[in-house]
Amino acid sequence: MFRIFTVLCLWLSATAALADAAVYRVAIDNRINLLLTVNTDNSEAQSRVVYDASGAGGLSLQGNPPRNGAFQWKEMLYSKTDGQEKHTGTFSGQLSPDGDSGAGAWQSQDGKKNLPLTLQRIAKTQTLKANDIEVQVSYLQFDAPHLRQLNALLADAAKRELSESGKALRKSLQEAKADGLSPEDLQRLAISHSATVELAGPDLVSLLLLHYQDNGGAHGSYGYSAANYAISPEGGVRPFGLWDAVQKSPANIGKLAKALLADLKRQKASWVLDGNFTSKDVTERLAGDTATVTVIPAGLAFTFDPYEAGSFAEGEYRSVIPNKLLAELYRPDGPLASRFRQP
Incomplete structure (x- = not known):
C-alpha cells in the first residue's frame, strides 16, 4: 500500500509531458537520406544528424530553434582526436505551419554544393519531470x-x-x-x-x-x-535483440568480435590500443547479449559506453557493422530477414 501511495505522489508531482524535440526524415537532392533530431524549445539547438549510408556518429546541429518556421542549422562534426568540432555544411529552409514537413537546401561548408532538401517529421519527444x-x-x-x-x-x-x-x-x-x-x-x-x-x-x-x-x-x-x-x-x-536478428553461433560471434575490435582500433580507442579491452571482452558481451545494439539502414550499430573501450574523456564509441558483412549472418526467420543473403 505504501509503495502504491509513493508512486501516486510522484505522479501528482510530475509535470505534464512537454514536447521539446522533433525527429525528421530528410532527403537531400532526392538521393541522400538522413535523420535529424532538432530541439524545438527556446534554448540553442544542438541536436543529432545520422546519414543512412554510413550510420556514423559524431554529427550534430548547432543553431536556433525554428522561428516562424524558418530554420538555419550548422552541421558539425566532432573529432575525438583534438576535441574540436568542424563545420561541414548548413541546413536552411522553411517548415510548414504545423512543423510536420519542410523544404530548403543543404550547402557544403565551402559553398561549392547547394542541394535541395525536404523534411518530413516522423516523431516528437515528450518529457516528463x-x-x-x-x-x-x-x-x-x-x-x-x-x-x-x-x-x-x-x-x-x-x-x-x-x-x-x-x-x-x-x-x-x-x-x-x-x-x-x-x-x-x-x-x-x-x-x-x-x-x-x-x-x-x-x-x-x-x-x-x-x-x-x-x-x-x-x-x-x-x-x-x-x-x-x-x-x-x-x-x-x-x-x-541481437540474436533474434542474427544467427547465434561461435563462428558468427567471432566474426562480429573481430570486426568490432578492428573498428575500435581504427577509431583509436585507447583501451583497445593498450590491450585493456580485448577480443575476449567483446566476445563476452556478444555471447552474453549485453552489447548495446541498434538497427540502422546501413547495418547494425554497436555503442560502447565510456570506460568500456576508452577513458571517460573519450566518451562513447560507436561501431557500425555494415549489411555487406552481416548479410550471411542475419536470421532468415528473424526481423531483419529481408537483409539476409545466402552464403
Missing part, C-alpha cells in the same frame, strides 16, 4: 498511425522509469545528506533518461537510449541501452 527533484524522462511519440501501440508502450515505460528513478534519487539524497554532502553537491544530484531514433520504418523501430546520473562526484556518469521493435501489419509490437 518531477517537480521536487531533478528527475526527468524524455520519450518518443511517433506520428505514423500504425505505431499507436508502440507509442502507448513507450509512454508507459517512461512513467515507470520516472517512478523508479524518483525513488532511486530520493534514496541517494537521503544517503548523501547522512554522509554530510555539501548543499552545493546535493543540488547536483540528478537522473535523466532520453531516447533518439536510429530507424523508423513500417515494420521496424530502433531506439538508442541515454541514461545519465550525477551522484555529486567529480563528474556525472552516463551509459546507453537499446530498444528494438518489430511492428506487425496490424501495429502489434514485439521487442527483439
Whole structure:
C-alpha cells in the first residue's frame, strides 16, 4: 500500500509531458537520406544528424530553434582526436505551419554544393519531470498511425522509469545528506533518461537510449541501452535483440568480435590500443547479449559506453557493422530477414 501511495505522489508531482524535440526524415537532392533530431524549445539547438549510408556518429546541429518556421542549422562534426568540432555544411529552409514537413537546401561548408532538401517529421519527444527533484524522462511519440501501440508502450515505460528513478534519487539524497554532502553537491544530484531514433520504418523501430546520473562526484556518469521493435501489419509490437536478428553461433560471434575490435582500433580507442579491452571482452558481451545494439539502414550499430573501450574523456564509441558483412549472418526467420543473403 505504501509503495502504491509513493508512486501516486510522484505522479501528482510530475509535470505534464512537454514536447521539446522533433525527429525528421530528410532527403537531400532526392538521393541522400538522413535523420535529424532538432530541439524545438527556446534554448540553442544542438541536436543529432545520422546519414543512412554510413550510420556514423559524431554529427550534430548547432543553431536556433525554428522561428516562424524558418530554420538555419550548422552541421558539425566532432573529432575525438583534438576535441574540436568542424563545420561541414548548413541546413536552411522553411517548415510548414504545423512543423510536420519542410523544404530548403543543404550547402557544403565551402559553398561549392547547394542541394535541395525536404523534411518530413516522423516523431516528437515528450518529457516528463518531477517537480521536487531533478528527475526527468524524455520519450518518443511517433506520428505514423500504425505505431499507436508502440507509442502507448513507450509512454508507459517512461512513467515507470520516472517512478523508479524518483525513488532511486530520493534514496541517494537521503544517503548523501547522512554522509554530510555539501548543499552545493546535493543540488547536483540528478537522473535523466532520453531516447533518439536510429530507424523508423513500417515494420521496424530502433531506439538508442541515454541514461545519465550525477551522484555529486567529480563528474556525472552516463551509459546507453537499446530498444528494438518489430511492428506487425496490424501495429502489434514485439521487442527483439541481437540474436533474434542474427544467427547465434561461435563462428558468427567471432566474426562480429573481430570486426568490432578492428573498428575500435581504427577509431583509436585507447583501451583497445593498450590491450585493456580485448577480443575476449567483446566476445563476452556478444555471447552474453549485453552489447548495446541498434538497427540502422546501413547495418547494425554497436555503442560502447565510456570506460568500456576508452577513458571517460573519450566518451562513447560507436561501431557500425555494415549489411555487406552481416548479410550471411542475419536470421532468415528473424526481423531483419529481408537483409539476409545466402552464403
